[in-house]
Amino acid sequence: MSRDAMWDMVRMAWTMLSGRTDRDVRPGRPREPRPRPEPAERAIAAEGFAEEALPWLDAVYRFSMRLTRGDQDAAEDLVQDTFLRAHRFWHTYERGTNAKSWLFTICRNTYLHQKDLVRNQRERPEADLDARMEALSAASVFDTGSSDPEQAFFGALIDDRVVEAIDALPEEFHDVLVLSDLGDLKYGEIAEVLDIPVGTVKSRLFRARKLLQDRLRSFAVGSGYVQETT
């Protein structure tokens, strides 16, 4: 008997004994569909720019909004600078590779160039963050007493509070979380944009999400949707 067949038998027995029904457990998460170019934008002469670069305008805009912490004027300027620069250097882009990551890299580099680099590196000391992370109780987030806790939790939140919590994350965690969860980039693509190893992406993302959950939970508790647990 194959290992899989044996597993299926064990699973069936477990289901019968425990009375549990099958769960909907799936790997992966909702991914952003590849956007289509606007017909009018095909008037742009740079070959492939309208088809490969411009469709990512919304994604770059969202990224810019988070980099500038919600400053719409600054974000729009950043988007403009990013696409004008991308257009100017379009000949250096290898068609058919990954225009989205390429644009995000330009966007972030442009942002860092415009901002005082020293002021960008004012995150809290690593040890302090580690201590905060250790203090987190991820399990308490789920112990809400509701029959549908995750829906109650997210139902309690409004976008502004979520965005506020994301923007309050220390820079090194903020960028990796925004690129992954709002920018919808894969680990390898994030590593490319931030110029860090994939392992660092994974550890930062793990910690960023724990920190974000802690902050979101505070909002949910404050609004009375989720009970405080010890």
Next chain:
Amino acid sequence: MMESMGMIRCEEALARLWEFLDGELPASDETMVKRHLDICNRCYPQYDFQRAYFEYTSRIREREHAPPALRRRLFEMILEQEANNGKAS
């Protein structure tokens, strides 16, 4: 009991949960995590919560778009850049 059934432990499943949902685990690890979640009452709620988080961030993505005025302005600026260069980039 789970270990005796050839299953990974809760700690291992939870440590790989984000990668499982990110779709970044190798197929063999993915199967192990899925098998654990299929029956573990402790870990499944956490999976369910994290999946809800991704559905939520996905909705945020769908709602936020570049303003139409920015799109138009950018399009015009690109055409102007091309005109100034006198040729396609």
